Amino acid sequence: MEVAIVTVGDELLAGRTTNTNAAWLCERLDGQGVAVGRVTTVPDRVADIARVVNEYRAEYDAVIVTGGIGPTHDDVTMDGVAAALGRPLAEDERVLEWLEEEGGYAREELTEGTAAIPKGARPLHNRVGVAPGAVLEGVYVLPGVPSEMRGMFETVAPEFRGEAVHREVVVADEPESALLDRLEALRERFDVGVGSYPGESVRIEIRGADETVVGEAAAWLTERVESPQR
Amino acid sequence: MEVAIVTVGDELLAGRTTNTNAAWLCERLDGQGVAVGRVTTVPDRVADIARVVNEYRAEYDAVIVTGGIGPTHDDVTMDGVAAALGRPLAEDERVLEWLEEEGGYAREELTEGTAAIPKGARPLHNRVGVAPGAVLEGVYVLPGVPSEMRGMFETVAPEFRGEAVHREVVVADEPESALLDRLEALRERFDVGVGSYPGESVRIEIRGADETVVGEAAAWLTERVESPQR
Structure with a gap:
C-alpha cells in the first residue's frame, strides 16, 4: 500500500508553521508498513487542492488531506476535495447530530457549512474540535490542528495496512x-x-x-x- | 515571483526527519516577498525527482531542490535534476579546485562523482560540507544537511526577490x-x-x-x- 499526503495551508508555505503533521502521519504510516510516496503542501486555494488530490488519487492507493477545514473563508479544503471528486458539498445529518449531542450546539446557531462534507462521503468524528473530517473514494480529509488530526487519524488507522518493514x-x-x-x-x-x-x-x-x-x-x-x- | 520547493529523501517520507529545511526556506523566501506555491517531498528515486522538477519548472519561476546530494548510492538528486534538464552529469573543474584548495582533497582520492553536476550548470560552493550544489535553468540544487543547505542558500538568496508583504x-x-x-x-x-x-x-x-x-x-x-x- 502506498499513499500520498496533501497538507493544505498558506501558513505552511510562508514558513510560519513547520509541517509536523506530515512527519507524524509519515511515521505512523511507516509503522504500519505503509509507504508514503509524496508529501505535498498546497495553498488555501480550491483549484490547487482539487488538482493535486486528483493527480494523487490516480496514482496512490489513498490520499490523506489535512488542514483547511472549518468555518472561515480560508477553509476551502472540503470544497477542493468535493471538486476533485465531482460532488457537491452537503450538510451531513450525522455530523449535525454529533454537534448537537456532544458539542451542545443548536442547529440554527451553527455557522453555515460547519457540517458540510462532500455528498456521499463517510463523516469522521472530531472528538477534539468542531469541524468534521470525511472519507470518500480513498481520500481522507482530516483537520489541520495537530491534536484534532491525530485523534481523527486514529479512528481510520486500521484502514492503512502494509507489509511490516x-x-x-x-x-x-x-x-x-x-x-x-x-x-x-x-x-x-x-x-x-x-x-x-x-x-x-x-x-x-x-x-x-x-x-x-x-x-x-x-x-x-x-x-x-x-x-x-x- | 513564485517558486516551488522539492525536498528529496526517504527519511522524510518515513517520518524519521521533520522537514525543517522546507520551513526555513519558506520563511526566508517569504521574508524576501517571494511566494512558495508548492512544497513537495519525493523519494530518493531518479524518475520521481526528474518528473516533479520538470513539472514545477514549467509552472514556477524557480525550483529549489534540497537533499540527496553526495557520494553514496542513495544520493540521486543530481541524476534526477540532470534527467529533468536533459543533460549528462559531468565533473566540474571549479568544484575540483575548491575541494583541492579548501578541502585538502587530492583529485585521485575523491570518490567518483563527488564533483559531478549537470553539464553547463553553475556550481554552488559548499563551505560547510563537501558536496557541491548547482544552478541551471532556474533549478537550484542544495544539500539536505541543514547547516550546508542554509549556508549555500545565502549565496543565492539575492536571486530571489519579490514584492514585500x-x-x-x-x-x-x-x-x-x-x-x-x-x-x-x-x-x-x-x-x-x-x-x-x-x-x-x-x-x-x-x-x-x-x-x-x-x-x-x-x-x-x-x-x-x-x-x-x-
Whole structure:
C-alpha cells in the first residue's frame, strides 16, 4: 500500500508553521508498513487542492488531506476535495447530530457549512474540535490542528495496512565518503535497503522485510565501522 | 515571483526527519516577498525527482531542490535534476579546485562523482560540507544537511526577490466560529488578506502590500476581539 499526503495551508508555505503533521502521519504510516510516496503542501486555494488530490488519487492507493477545514473563508479544503471528486458539498445529518449531542450546539446557531462534507462521503468524528473530517473514494480529509488530526487519524488507522518493514540504525563516526566500499559490500551481502544520512556522524539505516536479515546486516556493519564516543 | 520547493529523501517520507529545511526556506523566501506555491517531498528515486522538477519548472519561476546530494548510492538528486534538464552529469573543474584548495582533497582520492553536476550548470560552493550544489535553468540544487543547505542558500538568496508583504497578527480568545462576522467586515473594510488559525486561541493574520493599511486593519480588529490573558 502506498499513499500520498496533501497538507493544505498558506501558513505552511510562508514558513510560519513547520509541517509536523506530515512527519507524524509519515511515521505512523511507516509503522504500519505503509509507504508514503509524496508529501505535498498546497495553498488555501480550491483549484490547487482539487488538482493535486486528483493527480494523487490516480496514482496512490489513498490520499490523506489535512488542514483547511472549518468555518472561515480560508477553509476551502472540503470544497477542493468535493471538486476533485465531482460532488457537491452537503450538510451531513450525522455530523449535525454529533454537534448537537456532544458539542451542545443548536442547529440554527451553527455557522453555515460547519457540517458540510462532500455528498456521499463517510463523516469522521472530531472528538477534539468542531469541524468534521470525511472519507470518500480513498481520500481522507482530516483537520489541520495537530491534536484534532491525530485523534481523527486514529479512528481510520486500521484502514492503512502494509507489509511490516524492519529497520536498524548503525552510527559511524567516519566521513560518509570513507564508508562507500563497506556500504556497497553490505548491500551485496544482505537483501536489505541501505540509507546513509550524514550529520555530525553518519546514520546508516538498514531496512528489509526479514527482521533476522536486517539484524545480521546491522551486526555485520557495526563490527566494521568506527562507533562514536568510544 | 513564485517558486516551488522539492525536498528529496526517504527519511522524510518515513517520518524519521521533520522537514525543517522546507520551513526555513519558506520563511526566508517569504521574508524576501517571494511566494512558495508548492512544497513537495519525493523519494530518493531518479524518475520521481526528474518528473516533479520538470513539472514545477514549467509552472514556477524557480525550483529549489534540497537533499540527496553526495557520494553514496542513495544520493540521486543530481541524476534526477540532470534527467529533468536533459543533460549528462559531468565533473566540474571549479568544484575540483575548491575541494583541492579548501578541502585538502587530492583529485585521485575523491570518490567518483563527488564533483559531478549537470553539464553547463553553475556550481554552488559548499563551505560547510563537501558536496557541491548547482544552478541551471532556474533549478537550484542544495544539500539536505541543514547547516550546508542554509549556508549555500545565502549565496543565492539575492536571486530571489519579490514584492514585500507586510503582516500583523491579532490573537483572539474566542471560538473561531464566533469571529466570522468580524473577519468578513475586516475584509470588506480593508484591502488585506486575512488568515485565521485556530489553536488554544485564534491567530488572525492580516497581510497586504501597504504597511499602513495592514496596521490600520490590525488596530481595527484588535479593538473588536477578546484578547487573551487580560
